[in-house]
Amino acid sequence: MVRWGLAVDLRGCVGCQTCTMACKLDNATPPKVMWRNVRDIEVGTYPAVTRFFLPVQCMHCANPPCMEVCPTKATWRREDGVVQIDYKKCMGCGFCVLACPYDARWLVKEQTGYFEGSSPVPRSSRPLGVATKCDLCVDRIDLGMGDGKKPGASPDSTPVCVNSCPAKALVFGDLEDPDSELSTIVRARNATQLRPEMGTNPSVFYVW
Numbered sequence: 001m002v003r004w005g006l007a008v009d010l011r012g013c014v015g016c017q018t019c020t021m022a023c024k025l026d027n028a029t030p031p032k033v034m035w036r037n038v039r040d041i042e043v044g045t046y047p048a049v050t051r052f053f054l055p056v057q058c059m060h061c062a063n064p065p066c067m068e069v070c071p072t073k074a075t076w077r078r079e080d081g082v083v084q085i086d087y088k089k090c091m092g093c094g095f096c097v098l099a100c101p102y103d104a105r106w107l108v109k110e111q112t113g114y115f116e117g118s119s120p121v122p123r124s125s126r127p128l129g130v131a132t133k134c135d136l137c138v139d140r141i142d143l144g145m146g147d148g149k150k151p152g153a154s155p156d157s158t159p160v161c162v163n164s165c166p167a168k169a170l171v172f173g174d175l176e177d178p179d180s181e182l183s184t185i186v187r188a189r190n191a192t193q194l195r196p197e198m199g200t201n202p203s204v205f206y207v208w
Contacts, residue, residue, distance in 0.1 A: 059202030
């Protein structure tokens with residue numbers, strides 16, 4: 001069985017937001033909606049303050065709370081671990097937005113422009129009034145695998161955020177394959193998940 005996931009090396013992330021913009025361009029998300037964003041974090045007390053950057057997205061949890069609260073079963077999890085939204089079933093109630101412990105879901109009800117008074121930005125085929133989020137570029141994964149390409153190794157079959165990172169701080173692969181680069185990093189570098197106390201078992205791991 002396959003379980004797609006990501007490793008984020010926080011030692012390499014420089015907070016450039018290139019992955020954020022690559023995601024926006026590839027998925028045609030509207031203003032203020034960032035399926036992936038890099039948070040600027042400061043810890044400590046002056047003058048002993050440490051700053052680091054934390055990329056956050058849908059974690060494609062093994063136990064996604066967003067799926068449990070969805071009254072129409074619009075949120076579902078594929079066998080390969082990718083959490084998806086069926087826009088035909090979503091009624092825009094926003095329960096999943098509230099249930100996500102990572103603030104990684106968005107509900108857009110109207111078209112807007114990037115600047116005051118500007119024309120609305122053309123959207124993708126997604127309807128208005130539905131929940132949206134990172135889908136791990138599942139279309140690229142599926143198309144690539146259909147052409148015999150290996151996700152994580154072939155750029156054509158790898159999420160755009162991974163391809164765009166200039167610092168190579170992102171690694172994509174199969175968490176169930178013990179020999180994959182991703183699994184090796186998770187083991188060797190003692191990578192951790194965000195908010196493990198929630199019991200969600202995310203597919204995104206961080207190297208601190």
